[in-house]
Amino acid sequence: MAAVTETIETVQAATEGTYKWGFSTDIEMDYAPKGLNEDIVRFISAKKQEPAWLLEWRLKAYAMWLKMEEPTWPSVHYPKIDYQDAFYYAAPKEGPKSLDEVDPELLKTYAKLGIPLKEQAFLAGVEGAGDSAADARMPIAVDAVFDSVSVATSYKERLAKDGIIFCSISEAVHEHPELVKQYLGSVVPQGDNFYAALNSAVFTDGSFVYIPKGVRCPMELSTYFRINAKSTGQFERTLIIADEGAVVSYLEGCTAPMRDENQLHAAVVELVALDDASIKYSTVQNWYPGDAQGKGGIYNFVTKRAQCRGKRSKVSWTQVETGSAITWKYPSCVLLGEDSVGEFYSVAITNNYQQADTGTKMIHVGARTKSTIVSKGISAGHGQNTYRGLVRVAPTATNARNFTQCDSLLIGDLCGAHTVPYIENRCLTAKLEHEATTSRIAEDQLFYCRQRGLTQEDAVGLIVNGFCREVLKELPMEFAVEAQKLLQISLEGSVG
Amino acid sequence: MSQVVHTGAEGFLHRYEGLKDRLPGARLPWLAALRARAAESFRAQGFPTRRVEAWHYTDLRPVTQASFDEALTAVEDDLVLPAAHTANRVVFVDGRLRSDLSSWPTMATVASQIGRIEGRVALPDEPMAALNTMLFEDGMLLNIPAGTDAGVLEILSIASESVRPTAFHLRHIVRLHEGARLTVLEVNQGPDGTRYLHNPVWQVEVGEGATFTHARLQQEGALAFQLGSIYATVAAGGTYDNFTLNAGGRLVRNEIHATLTGTGAACHMNGAQLLGGGQHADTTTFLDHAAPGCASRQTYKTVLTGKSRGVFQGKILVRQAAQQTDGYQMNQALLLSPDAEMDSKPQLEIYADDVKCSHGATVGELDADQLFYLRARGIDEATARSMLVRAFLQEAVEGIADEALRGALEAAVEGWWERQA
Numbered sequence: 075m076a077a078v079t080e081t082i083e084t085v086q087a088a089t090e091g092t093y094k095w096g097f098s099t100d101i102e103m104d105y106a107p108k109g110l111n112e113d114i115v116r117f118i119s120a121k122k123q124e125p126a127w128l129l130e131w132r133l134k135a136y137a138m139w140l141k142m143e144e145p146t147w148p149s150v151h152y153p154k155i156d157y158q159d160a161f162y163y164a165a166p167k168e169g170p171k172s173l174d175e176v177d178p179e180l181l182k183t184y185a186k187l188g189i190p191l192k193e194q195a196f197l198a199g200v201e202g203a204g205d206s207a208a209d210a211r212m213p214i215a216v217d218a219v220f221d222s223v224s225v226a227t228s229y230k231e232r233l234a235k236d237g238i239i240f241c242s243i244s245e246a247v248h249e250h251p252e253l254v255k256q257y258l259g260s261v262v263p264q265g266d267n268f269y270a271a272l273n274s275a276v277f278t279d280g281s282f283v284y285i286p287k288g289v290r291c292p293m294e295l296s297t298y299f300r301i302n303a304k305s306t307g308q309f310e311r312t313l314i315i316a317d318e319g320a321v322v323s324y325l326e327g328c329t330a331p332m333r334d335e336n337q338l339h340a341a342v343v344e345l346v347a348l349d350d351a352s353i354k355y356s357t358v359q360n361w362y363p364g365d366a367q368g369k370g371g372i373y374n375f376v377t378k379r380a381q382c383r384g385k386r387s388k389v390s391w392t393q394v395e396t397g398s399a400i401t402w403k404y405p406s407c408v409l410l411g412e413d414s415v416g417e418f419y420s421v422a423i424t425n426n427y428q429q430a431d432t433g434t435k436m437i438h439v440g441a442r443t444k445s446t447i448v449s450k451g452i453s454a455g456h457g458q459n460t461y462r463g464l465v466r467v468a469p470t471a472t473n474a475r476n477f478t479q480c481d482s483l484l485i486g487d488l489c490g491a492h493t494v495p496y497i498e499n500r501c502l503t504a505k506l507e508h509e510a511t512t513s514r515i516a517e518d519q520l521f522y523c524r525q526r527g528l529t530q531e532d533a534v535g536l537i538v539n540g541f542c543r544e545v546l547k548e549l550p551m552e553f554a555v556e557a558q559k560l561l562q563i564s565l566e567g568s569v570g
Numbered sequence: 571m572s573q574v575v576h577t578g579a580e581g582f583l584h585r586y587e588g589l590k591d592r593l594p595g596a597r598l599p600w601l602a603a604l605r606a607r608a609a610e611s612f613r614a615q616g617f618p619t620r621r622v623e624a625w626h627y628t629d630l631r632p633v634t635q636a637s638f639d640e641a642l643t644a645v646e647d648d649l650v651l652p653a654a655h656t657a658n659r660v661v662f663v664d665g666r667l668r669s670d671l672s673s674w675p676t677m678a679t680v681a682s683q684i685g686r687i688e689g690r691v692a693l694p695d696e697p698m699a700a701l702n703t704m705l706f707e708d709g710m711l712l713n714i715p716a717g718t719d720a721g722v723l724e725i726l727s728i729a730s731e732s733v734r735p736t737a738f739h740l741r742h743i744v745r746l747h748e749g750a751r752l753t754v755l756e757v758n759q760g761p762d763g764t765r766y767l768h769n770p771v772w773q774v775e776v777g778e779g780a781t782f783t784h785a786r787l788q789q790e791g792a793l794a795f796q797l798g799s800i801y802a803t804v805a806a807g808g809t810y811d812n813f814t815l816n817a818g819g820r821l822v823r824n825e826i827h828a829t830l831t832g833t834g835a836a837c838h839m840n841g842a843q844l845l846g847g848g849q850h851a852d853t854t855t856f857l858d859h860a861a862p863g864c865a866s867r868q869t870y871k872t873v874l875t876g877k878s879r880g881v882f883q884g885k886i887l888v889r890q891a892a893q894q895t896d897g898y899q900m901n902q903a904l905l906l907s908p909d910a911e912m913d914s915k916p917q918l919e920i921y922a923d924d925v926k927c928s929h930g931a932t933v934g935e936l937d938a939d940q941l942f943y944l945r946a947r948g949i950d951e952a953t954a955r956s957m958l959v960r961a962f963l964q965e966a967v968e969g970i971a972d973e974a975l976r977g978a979l980e981a982a983v984e985g986w987w988e989r990q991a
Contacts, residue, residue, distance in 0.1 A: 484923035497914040497931055502905045505934040512920050512927040
């Protein structure tokens with residue numbers, strides 16, 4: 075492949091200069107050795123043929139990361155991570171050869187979600203499945219609405235017609251360096267936190283979206299639309315910019331459980347909304363949560379933040395978090411522009427030994443800024459679910475308004491539900507309201523459903539969906555239906 | 571005498587080293603050992619900084635940068651005491667009992683405690699409690715026998731005028747046996763011109779079916795630091811009822827830890843913070859539901875004027891055993907000045923499923939509609955605002971059953987509001 079040859083040449087050119095790689099890897103190898111040091115950062119940057127400024131940017135992040143400490147304040151517990159015992163640049167690992175080799179539990183779940191076989195193979199990472207059916211990369215939710223083949227070939231043309239840029243971030247670095255340079259790290263700086271610094275140093279891919287002035291994106295954008303999105307990557311970096319008056323809805327993740335070999339995920343998502351722009355960012359996260367005994371599972375340490383820079387701009391985060399062994403995630407909005415609006419709608423489920431510490435930050439700076447937070451936490455089994463959120467109102471945010479509602483549902487007496495809101499108000503005219511409740515599924519509700527012939531599990535599913543309705547209705551329609559099924563499946567075995 | 575000025579934790583440890591052979595009970599081996607352990611704990615922790623999560627909103631640097639002397643025990647004859655609210659009053663001046671100014675209740679065993687408290691002094695982990703254990707000189711021991719109603723007792727702590735900043739650490743130990751009842755009105759006052767640190771610790775043990783009503787009126791001097799903490803346990807069917815009115819002081823922290831240990835125990839924590847000028851007041855509560863079928867209620871109101879800063883942190887922990895818990899917490903703040911700041915952190919940590927727990931928090935200014943309603947009926951703006959502020963505070967005060975107590979607290983609220991106008 076030409077591109078590979080090119081890469082090798084570039085890397086070799088760099089090698090023959092003054093700098094010597096600190097390890098004796100054959101340059102033709104497509105992975106870096108285990109561990110993390112400055113050489114690995116340089117290697118990644120060279121592999122991706124990045125301009126010098128980006129390498130400098132990564133190195134600065136790495137230097138910051140070295141001085142930082144892993145946060146210990148979240149209510150999550152896990153064995154200490156050895157950051158030197160991981161690969162930071164590796165070719166996709168070899169997957170199973172056919173569906174027969176795939177974990178039958180996973181296949182059962184696919185069947186319940188009603189996923190066609192071809193797509194099951196792709197999702198499970200069966201070798202060759204993706205090559206033979208490019209259309210299989212279509213998200214399941216969207217598949218029901220669009221003809222996948224035609225979309226896969228035509229969406230790029232359609233988007234280009236409106237001047238929308240939607241590509242991988244690596245591609246954007248080459249094609250639109252001025253945009254990347256202007257916005258990368260402008261919302262989440264390299265030294266923002268431990269995981270963001272790590273991500274800034276070693277991120278390998280992610281999405282880049284730019285919606286020009288006054289353009290309403292004609293379709294929901296999803297990671298899966300991206301031609302070269304073979305694997306989501308361990309350190310994903312997403313940057314979305316909505317210019318003045320632009321409107322975009324972005325979907326991340328998938329209702330179907332993804333096979334993934336990387337245990338540690340540290341993604342960074344940055345959103346920028348200029349005057350009158352609106353970004354809706356929806357996530358369904360269903361990575362491997364570990365088995366019923368709490369072994370294995372993904373550590374999901376994500377930094378997501380939006381800046382509403384423009385007047386009357388709006389950012390809305392919606393998330394359904396059912397997967398991962400550990401979730402550490404606080405999608406936030408910095409409301410700088412006057413009359414800007416931030417929203418956060420979240421459902422987080424922890425079953426078995428899953429732990430989630432998630433919530434949001436709403437930072438009100440501009441006058442008349444508004445924020446709404448609706449968080450629904452569901453704990454079952456030995457799950458621990460924490461809502462942690464911050465609402466901060468600066469003295470400049472006159473007449474700012476916040477409403478926060480956090481509800482927790484407990485299923486079984488071995489799980490935990492926690493609420494930790496921080497409310498900081500320095501503005502006389504601001505109005506802030508917070509309420510939180512914790513309860514369990516009422517016996518009479520269950521009885522009512524059971525009496526009408528519903529099984530115990532269906533009854534729980536119905537009640538849980540009702541509990542989460544305010545959040546689920548925020549999801550794009552195609553996603554919402556899947557998400558409801560997903561909630562029920564995630565809670566299987568937790569009742570009775 | 572050394573001229574070296576010792577500040578912060580080092581200052582207090584230095585003073586402990588110098589005083590330890592003269593502190594009350596110094597010859598009691600158990601007490602000396604306990605103080606030594608407290609000193610170790612305080613040395614290891616120091617004064618908490620804002621990096622400590624529990625102290626995120628309260629900066630103790632004004633305290634740690636100052637240097638304090640041990641309070642003088644000399645008797646001041648020109649001391650003017652505020653009027654007593656109840657028939658029985660025990661008076662402490664600069665952390666030492668003044669029996670000549672006190673009248674003792676007859677129904678209960680009351681004594682200045684040293685020597686009688688063996689086995690009763692706990693050593694909580696918190697650094698401020700360790701500081702208290704290390705240096706306390708005096709306090710009340712209230713031991714109410716089973717089935718006894720000990721009535722109402724006022725405990726007045728007053729700081730005297732002093733040129734040098736002083737520090738004192740009262741330690742009160744209260745134990746109510748089965749079915750006993752006691753009401754305490756704790757009044758803390760001091761002169762406005764003196765910088766002093768008052769760091770009282772209450773240990774409260776409420777027995778089965780007993781009821782302890784504890785109202786606190788904090789009116790320390792304008793430069794004072796008040797860092798009080800309460801550690802309470804409530805047995806089955808018992809009730810601990812706490813009301814705290816924070817109106818004085820420069821930097822105040824009111825920390826309450828209550829553990830409900832027996833079935834059907836109840837705890838009520840209510841309070842109001844009335845803040846102006848450059849005051850900083852922090853109410854931090856920790857309610858530990860450790861037994862099934864317990865109920866807790868918390869209502870805190872804060873009114874902020876000037877450049878004041880209010881903090882509320884309230885945590886409700888429901889342990890796995892504590893099924894059928896009913897927990898409720900509400901904290902509301904009213905901002906009356908553009909320079910004031912309110913920080914709230916209500917917290918729920920729940921490990922039992924059959925529970926009903928909720929918390930709410932609001933921050934805002936006076937409701938424009940309500941103001942309009944009153945103005946439209948011919949009430950002038952100042953009166954209308956005053957009515958709304960008093961109505962806002964009323965909810966916290968109205969839960970106090972004892973009329974004399976409620977009267978005292980309402981009068982304090984009125985007095986504060988009049989001074990603001």
